[in-house]
Amino acid sequence: MNPESPPELATLPGSEQRSLGRKHIIDTIRKAGEIARIDIAHATNTSPATVTAIVAELLEAGLIAEVSKENSGQRGRPRIKLKVRCAAHKVAGIKVSRHFVSVIVADFGGNAIAHHDYPLALAKMSASALCQNILNALDQTCAKAGFPRNEVSSIGIGLAGQIDARRNFVHWSSSLSERNVAFGDMLYAAAGIPIFIDNDANLVTRAEQLFGKGRNVDNFIVITIEHGVGMGIVIDHKIYRGTRGCGAEFGHTKVQLEGALCQCGQRGCLEAYVGDYALLREATIKDNGDTHQTLESLFQAAKEGDELARSIFTRAGRMFAMGLANVINVFDPKLIILSGSHLSNDFLYTEEVIAHVQRSVVQVDEPLPNIVTHAWGEMMWAKGAAAYAIEGISALHINGLGSDAG
Numbered sequence: 001m002n003p004e005s006p007p008e009l010a011t012l013p014g015s016e017q018r019s020l021g022r023k024h025i026i027d028t029i030r031k032a033g034e035i036a037r038i039d040i041a042h043a044t045n046t047s048p049a050t051v052t053a054i055v056a057e058l059l060e061a062g063l064i065a066e067v068s069k070e071n072s073g074q075r076g077r078p079r080i081k082l083k084v085r086c087a088a089h090k091v092a093g094i095k096v097s098r099h100f101v102s103v104i105v106a107d108f109g110g111n112a113i114a115h116h117d118y119p120l121a122l123a124k125m126s127a128s129a130l131c132q133n134i135l136n137a138l139d140q141t142c143a144k145a146g147f148p149r150n151e152v153s154s155i156g157i158g159l160a161g162q163i164d165a166r167r168n169f170v171h172w173s174s175s176l177s178e179r180n181v182a183f184g185d186m187l188y189a190a191a192g193i194p195i196f197i198d199n200d201a202n203l204v205t206r207a208e209q210l211f212g213k214g215r216n217v218d219n220f221i222v223i224t225i226e227h228g229v230g231m232g233i234v235i236d237h238k239i240y241r242g243t244r245g246c247g248a249e250f251g252h253t254k255v256q257l258e259g260a261l262c263q264c265g266q267r268g269c270l271e272a273y274v275g276d277y278a279l280l281r282e283a284t285i286k287d288n289g290d291t292h293q294t295l296e297s298l299f300q301a302a303k304e305g306d307e308l309a310r311s312i313f314t315r316a317g318r319m320f321a322m323g324l325a326n327v328i329n330v331f332d333p334k335l336i337i338l339s340g341s342h343l344s345n346d347f348l349y350t351e352e353v354i355a356h357v358q359r360s361v362v363q364v365d366e367p368l369p370n371i372v373t374h375a376w377g378e379m380m381w382a383k384g385a386a387a388y389a390i391e392g393i394s395a396l397h398i399n400g401l402g403s404d405a406g
């Protein structure tokens with residue numbers, strides 16, 4: 001039995017069961033690349049008759065295509081393989097960071113057509129200003145790719161902060177000067193294209209699950225460290241989002257009573273010790289001056305033996321170890337991926353940090369969960385967002401397919 005097949009499927013109402021079945025089958029085709037109907041039936045633990053019926057719907061909708069006839073080994077019975085139809089849709093994946101809006105436009109198969117970094121003058125702005133910047137970034141990327149914006153079928157967006165992905169609602173984001181923004185509705189009104197917004201760390205987590213180190217791992221945690229600290233949680237192959245979309249806020253778990261001031265307004269958050277801004281702030285305060293403008297220069301100083309720089313990284317490492325041990329004690333994941341584009345991982349992933357983690361977790365006679373680093377560029381965030389846009393548009397089409405026989 002495939003570990004991803006939802007065990008509750010049989011108890012769902014007919015229409016939902018059919019939609020989930022379609023989703024499961026298109027996911028299976030996407031994952032396999034090319035696959036025959038009978039192998040889909042095996043992989044999804046679904047009857048061949050149901051697979052044949054659903055495949056017919058997906059072919060009719062143009063979401064998948066037949067590829068080639070191949071001899072299965074049983075004489076005279078060629079197997080027709082199926083694949084996702086790349087030309088079915090174009091999607092955009094967008095990651096908003098402090099200095100850039102990074103955009104990828106991709107086909108329905110997830111192949112990048114063009115990408116672009118659109119510079120932002122300000123790290124934080126009004127919702128309407130961010131909306132306009134996102135559209136400008138998208139238009140420029142589409143121009144590079146050689147087609148107009150209205151050929152894009154869906155847009156996936158990763159934002160830092162507390163996002164309720166189910167209703168595209170932003171409770172709070174470090175990119176926005178306002179709170180409680182129906183940002184998805186606002187973007188949809190401006191662009192006329194279906195919008196799917198999620199917390200940026202969740203989208204990196206999805207990218208790790210699809211293309212990275214989380215492939216075929218049922219339970220894992222992704223931790224992102226850049227300006228702030230983010231987390232994605234995968235339980236039984238699914239991203240866990242919490243009830244209000246406010247879960248997995250690893251960066252705002254408290255590691256110190258009355259501790260350092262965090263960008264969320266509270267004190268003692270982990271992020272206020274290990275986020276990029278926190279390290280630079282600490283260096284500035286202790287040095288009575290602004291000697292380190294960038295994390296790179298602070299890190300270089302530490303490597304060259306500068307005592308102050310070293311002490312800052314050592315403290316951050318200890319705080320990080322405390323946080324990691326708490327995560328392991330709560331979730332006991334198979335794998336923890338420290339994922340991001342920054343060299344700051346170099347000091348957070350040291351033997352000393354791992355030794356601190358080892359001492360702080362509940363002691364059992366089993367090894368620690370595997371902790372790995374995965375460094376990648378800004379475009380991987382956007383790639384995760386593009387994958388989310390593909391899932392979103394797939395779901396819209398799948399739910400809208402024909403009337404359900406039950």
Ligand SMILES: [Zn+2]
Pocket residue numbers: 251252262263264265266269271
């Ligand atoms: Zn905080």
